[in-house]
Amino acid sequence: MEPICKYFLLSLPESIDSKDWLKQSLNNGDCQLNDFKIPEFQIGTLDSLVQESEELSKIDVQLQTSISKIVDILNNVLENGSFRTVNSKNVLDYVETFNWNSSKYRLDKSIKSLVEIISNEAINLDSDVRTSYSNYQTAKSNFLAADRKRNGDLSIKSLHDIVKPEDFILDSENLTTILIAVPKNMNDDFKKSYETLTPFVIPRSAKLISFDQEYNLYSVSLFKKYEQDFINGSREKKWQPRIDFTYNEEKLNEMRKEFDLTKTNEQKLKNELIRLAKTAYSEILNNWIHIKAIRTYVESILRYGLPPQFNCFLIKFNKQNFKNFDKSKTELIKKFGYLGGDGFENGSNLNEYASLVDPDFEPFVIYNIEIV
Structure with a gap:
C-alpha cells in the first residue's frame, strides 16, 4: 500500500547546531521541517530502558501493521468519504503538530506503564475491528448467496416466486x-x-x-x-x-424473507464496521505516534546519554518528492555520521545499548513514519 506521506523522525544532540542546516541544505532545502515536541519521562535505569526499547520496537511495527489493515478495510467498504482524521484533525496536521496527551497519559507514570496503557488500547481496538470485519464478511457472504438465489439462473436461483x-x-x-x-x-x-x-x-x-x-x-x-x-x-x-x-408453504415464506433479512444484516454490520474502523484509525494512529515519541526518547538517551539533551525534528516528504527520501537519509548520515564515532565508518557497534536493541544501527536516532 503506497503511503500518502513519509516522514523522518530525527533526534540529534542539543549541542549540535542542526536546525539551520536541515532547513537550508537537506535535499537542497526542499523539505518541510517541523519541531517534534517530546516531554520528559520517568526514566528509571538504563537496563530498564534497554528492555523497553526492545518492547517498543515490536509495538511500533505491530501498530503500523494494524493501521495498514484498517486502511485496507476502509478502502474496501467505503464507496466514498474521508476517514484520515485524528482527534478531529487531518492526520498530517495531527502528526506535524503533535503534542503529548498528558491528561490521558500522565507523565508521573513510568515509561513501562505508559507503554502498556497505550499499546493495550491499540491492541484491543485492533481486535475489535478484526472481529467486526469477520462478522461483516460472513453477513456479506450470506447476502451474496441470497442474491444469487434471487438473481441467478434457473439452475441455482430461488424458485419461491416462480412455482405454484x-x-x-x-x-x-x-x-x-x-x-x-x-x-x-x-x-x-x-x-x-x-x-x-x-x-x-x-x-x-x-x-x-x-x-x-x-x-x-x-x-x-x-x-x-x-x-x-x-x-x-x-x-x-x-x-x-x-x-x-x-414445495412447502412455510418454507417458501421463509425464503421470501431471506433476501431482505440478509441484505438488512449486511448493511447493518457494514455501517457498524465503518464506524468502528474510522474510530480505530484515529485512536490507533494516535497511539502509534505516542509510541514513536516514547521510542525516540528512550533511544536518544541510550545513544546520547544522560541528562536527556536532544532536539527532535519531523522531516516531511510528499508524494512528489518520495524519490528523495533515501537520498536525504544518505545526506543525513554524511552530515551527522561522526556522532557514531570512528567505529561507525568501519561498521563496528560503538554503543553498547544501541547494538543490543537496534540491528539497523545508525549514528543518530532516526525513524521512518509512513502515513497510509
Whole structure:
C-alpha cells in the first residue's frame, strides 16, 4: 500500500547546531521541517530502558501493521468519504503538530506503564475491528448467496416466486414431483428421453414452468420409489435436478424473507464496521505516534546519554518528492555520521545499548513514519 506521506523522525544532540542546516541544505532545502515536541519521562535505569526499547520496537511495527489493515478495510467498504482524521484533525496536521496527551497519559507514570496503557488500547481496538470485519464478511457472504438465489439462473436461483401449488403433486403417498433445470441446447433430448429415464415416470407429465437465457425449468411427476434414480439419471444427462427445492408453504415464506433479512444484516454490520474502523484509525494512529515519541526518547538517551539533551525534528516528504527520501537519509548520515564515532565508518557497534536493541544501527536516532 503506497503511503500518502513519509516522514523522518530525527533526534540529534542539543549541542549540535542542526536546525539551520536541515532547513537550508537537506535535499537542497526542499523539505518541510517541523519541531517534534517530546516531554520528559520517568526514566528509571538504563537496563530498564534497554528492555523497553526492545518492547517498543515490536509495538511500533505491530501498530503500523494494524493501521495498514484498517486502511485496507476502509478502502474496501467505503464507496466514498474521508476517514484520515485524528482527534478531529487531518492526520498530517495531527502528526506535524503533535503534542503529548498528558491528561490521558500522565507523565508521573513510568515509561513501562505508559507503554502498556497505550499499546493495550491499540491492541484491543485492533481486535475489535478484526472481529467486526469477520462478522461483516460472513453477513456479506450470506447476502451474496441470497442474491444469487434471487438473481441467478434457473439452475441455482430461488424458485419461491416462480412455482405454484398446481405445479406439484401434493399429499400423495406414492407420487412426487421433481423440478429439473434443463440447458436449452439439451431441450430436445429431455423431451425425448425423460419418460424412459426410469420406470414409472408419468407419461407427458413434463411441464414447462419457466425459462431464462440458459435453462428451461420443467416439473416431472413419477413414483417416489424411483425419485433418486431419476435424479441420478438427470445428472448423468447433464440436466440440473433442483433437489434443494421442496414445495412447502412455510418454507417458501421463509425464503421470501431471506433476501431482505440478509441484505438488512449486511448493511447493518457494514455501517457498524465503518464506524468502528474510522474510530480505530484515529485512536490507533494516535497511539502509534505516542509510541514513536516514547521510542525516540528512550533511544536518544541510550545513544546520547544522560541528562536527556536532544532536539527532535519531523522531516516531511510528499508524494512528489518520495524519490528523495533515501537520498536525504544518505545526506543525513554524511552530515551527522561522526556522532557514531570512528567505529561507525568501519561498521563496528560503538554503543553498547544501541547494538543490543537496534540491528539497523545508525549514528543518530532516526525513524521512518509512513502515513497510509
